[in-house]
Amino acid sequence: MNGRVGIIGIGYTAAQPTTPYSSFKELMFEAAQRAYFDAGIDAAEVESFVTCAEDLNTGLSIFDEYTPDQLGAVQKPMHTLTQDGLHGIADAVMQIKSGLVEVVAVEAHSKASNILTPDWILDYAVDPIFNRPLGFNPHALAGLEMNLFLHETGITPQQVSQVAAKNRTNALRNPLAAYPARLTADDTAAGPYAHYPLRETEMAQTADGCVVVVLASDDKARAAASQPLWVRGIGFANDSPTLESRDWVHAEYTRIAAQMAYRMAGITNPAREIDFFEVDDTYAYKELQHLIALGLYPNRPGEAGRALEQGLTRPDGKTPVNVSGGCLGLGWTLEASGLYRIVELVLQLRGQAGPRQLPGAKMGLAQSWRGVPTTSGAVAILSSEQKPWE
Amino acid sequence: MKTPKNVETHVWRGGIPLESRYTAGLGGQIFFQALKERGELVGTRCAACKQVYVPARAFCERCFAELTEEVKVSPEGTLVSFTFSAYDRDANRLAEPVALALVKLDGATTTMLHRLLRVTSPEQVRIGARVKVVLKPKAKRTGSILDIEGFQLA
Numbered sequence: 001m002n003g004r005v006g007i008i009g010i011g012y013t014a015a016q017p018t019t020p021y022s023s024f025k026e027l028m029f030e031a032a033q034r035a036y037f038d039a040g041i042d043a044a045e046v047e048s049f050v051t052c053a054e055d056l057n058t059g060l061s062i063f064d065e066y067t068p069d070q071l072g073a074v075q076k077p078m079h080t081l082t083q084d085g086l087h088g089i090a091d092a093v094m095q096i097k098s099g100l101v102e103v104v105a106v107e108a109h110s111k112a113s114n115i116l117t118p119d120w121i122l123d124y125a126v127d128p129i130f131n132r133p134l135g136f137n138p139h140a141l142a143g144l145e146m147n148l149f150l151h152e153t154g155i156t157p158q159q160v161s162q163v164a165a166k167n168r169t170n171a172l173r174n175p176l177a178a179y180p181a182r183l184t185a186d187d188t189a190a191g192p193y194a195h196y197p198l199r200e201t202e203m204a205q206t207a208d209g210c211v212v213v214v215l216a217s218d219d220k221a222r223a224a225a226s227q228p229l230w231v232r233g234i235g236f237a238n239d240s241p242t243l244e245s246r247d248w249v250h251a252e253y254t255r256i257a258a259q260m261a262y263r264m265a266g267i268t269n270p271a272r273e274i275d276f277f278e279v280d281d282t283y284a285y286k287e288l289q290h291l292i293a294l295g296l297y298p299n300r301p302g303e304a305g306r307a308l309e310q311g312l313t314r315p316d317g318k319t320p321v322n323v324s325g326g327c328l329g330l331g332w333t334l335e336a337s338g339l340y341r342i343v344e345l346v347l348q349l350r351g352q353a354g355p356r357q358l359p360g361a362k363m364g365l366a367q368s369w370r371g372v373p374t375t376s377g378a379v380a381i382l383s384s385e386q387k388p389w390e
Numbered sequence: 391m392k393t394p395k396n397v398e399t400h401v402w403r404g405g406i407p408l409e410s411r412y413t414a415g416l417g418g419q420i421f422f423q424a425l426k427e428r429g430e431l432v433g434t435r436c437a438a439c440k441q442v443y444v445p446a447r448a449f450c451e452r453c454f455a456e457l458t459e460e461v462k463v464s465p466e467g468t469l470v471s472f473t474f475s476a477y478d479r480d481a482n483r484l485a486e487p488v489a490l491a492l493v494k495l496d497g498a499t500t501t502m503l504h505r506l507l508r509v510t511s512p513e514q515v516r517i518g519a520r521v522k523v524v525l526k527p528k529a530k531r532t533g534s535i536l537d538i539e540g541f542q543l544a
Contacts, residue, residue: 020399020401021399059404114401116403117480118481119477119479119480119481120479120480123479124408128410128412129412129414129418129535130445130503130535131503131535133534133535133536134490134503134504134505134535134536135478135479136475136479136488136490137475137477137478137479137481138479139475139477140473140475140477140488140490143473143474143475143490144471144472144473144490144492144503145471146473147471147472147473147517148470148471148492148517151471151517192476193474193476193487194475194476194477195473195474195475195476195477196473196474196475196476196487196512197473197512198473240451242451242500243492243501243503244443244444244445244500244501244502244503245441245443245451245499245500245501248470248471248492248501
């Protein structure tokens with residue numbers, strides 16, 4: 001076998017502010033049914049399963065115990081990662097590349113509307129000895145980071161407001177999006193401060209939803225019912241966990257994850273070689289910080305703000321970013337966020353993105369971040385074409 | 391399954407008492423003891439990486455060395471970043487936002503997060519400003535990060 005890995009099926013529910021009629025297991029069942037149908041396989045043909053979930057977000061301990069049945073994973077190899085779904089894609093790639101199995105399903109979901117104390121859960125992730133006793137709302141860490149990021153890069157608050165307006169507006173063309181709105185930068189800049197200089201309008205709102213992605217070996221992928229997309233690169237990394245010694249300006253976790261993925265994909269000039277980007281924007285400034293870390297503006301980070309102003313990251317620009325609407329427009333689906341980025345890549349690369357279809361898109365990049373207070377990120381590069389030398 | 395019409399959507403609430411004990415460790419003990427008894431800020435140095443970690447730690451996160459050299463740093467430093475946070479931990483909007491500061495103390499290579507005292511609006515603060523640590527009086531110190539009241543503009 002040659003070690004190539006393809007995505008052969010995706011299944012998903014729309015991201016919604018609330019899902020009162022469906023349990024989380026039913027959301028997963030629906031997404032899994034659609035994914036297996038899309039791949040043209042039976043659940044029994046999936047050999048291994050990866051779910052991505054954080055116990056406290058699910059309201060349950062040892063979440064692994066709650067996942068086999070609704071995915072068709074009973075009496076099968078399966079495990080749970082407490083990570084964003086993109087780490088699950090990396091996990092599946094490793095399982096297939098090792099030759100251990102040939103077909104893997106990766107799942108991540110959000111039932112955020114059932115979390116009654118979300119900020120307390122984030123607070124519980126903050127260092128209990130040196131930081132937590134201060135008693136601050138954990139999203140304040142994003143305010144601190146944004147302030148320093150703007151100061152060091154020269155990116156302006158107006159440009160950050162423009163990111164929020166762009167992504168909410170992009171979401172108007174995405175039927176999966178929970179928070180589409182036609183907004184201008186003036187609209188979003190009028191939002192009150194939540195954690196100065198971060199405005200409420202620049203923070204993604206949570207949404208419920210589930211995504212299942214089926215990956216397969218080269219042989220299985222070429223025989224699949226749907227057009228396979230090839231995982232050309234994958235990477236993941238963390239910066240220092242401590243607030244005291246991490247890099248607050250550069251998203252090092254993303255830079256390192258991207259270098260890993262670029263090396264695997266043989267990419268030397270991402271801005272030129274990759275057609276579109278889906279990156280984490282749980283806070284609007286994060287889109288710009290992550291694009292810089294992905295190496296799009298290697299000479300001057302401040303370019304990120306100017307490129308945005310010039311419309312280069314709009315759907316009709318040279319390097320479209322978050323055509324899906326991102327977390328700001330589609331909704332922040334917690335651990336499923338990275339997999340919603342993958343859904344957009346797959347739809348675009350298959351030419352199934354409807355009114356938001358990017359003409360001629362052949363290669364896309366998805367990037368995820370685990371949110372405050374973490375420095376945990378992952379990058380995946382998908383293409384409709386295999387590497388020319390493979 | 392079809393979505394049922396005109397029926398009550400059933401939900402249950404549940405929770406557990408979730409409480410933990412956290413051990414400060416050797417590095418933490420060095421820091422908190424110096425803070426409580428002498429009102430000093432103590433870190434550890436990694437000579438190889440030219441790092442001074444404050445609060446003190448037992449190991450270097452860069453080169454994985456065990457750290458044994460203690461260093462006292464200045465109670466004054468530079469404001470690296472700040473925010474005015476309008477929410478409490480329970481996601482309620484506060485009447486007055488809380489100011490937080492990220493500060494690099496003179497002699498340290500790491501930053502410290504604490505409250506920024508005696509400021510009420512961002513216009514009063516700028517990144518790069520000089521700040522100093524405000525300690526609680528010795529009688530009130532217990533060996534906690536809250537033995538520091540916060541930073542104030544110098």
